[in-house]
Amino acid sequence: MYTVTKRMEVSAAHHLVLDYESKCEHLHGHNWIIYVTCQAEALDRNGMVVDFKKIKELVHAKMDHQNLNDVFDFNPTAENIAKWICDTVPHCVKVTVQESEGNVATYEL
């Protein structure tokens, strides 16, 4: 089994829709640090699981310098973002989304 992991940073704004009072209901921004892990039993004809560049492009095209509430049809929590990335990137098996030093969410198959 081959495994690759791409680390990238995404700058974006969001607010959360919650059923309790929270400062996160107000528009704010993060420099998310995101790790995307992909696996394959066999490499493609270029000798890759997935091109690191393609992984970043897929995530950045949707999220970077965006208001995530405008581009997603779900509440943009770190958990939901991690799931969306895993569903979007080919061969993805695990995504870790770090909002800040102490706040990290992981989705994996």
Ligand SMILES: Nc1nc2c(c(=O)[nH]1)N=C([C@H](O)[C@H](O)COP(=O)(O)OP(=O)(O)OP(=O)(O)O)CN2
């Ligand atoms: N499970 C989740 N909890 C929270 C999420 C999330 O995506 N998943 N997101 C937020 C907000 O985006 C908010 O920006 C973070 O709030 P908070 O935890 O208060 O973050 P701080 O960096 O201020 O944390 P401190 O430890 O208080 O410094 C909230 N929760």
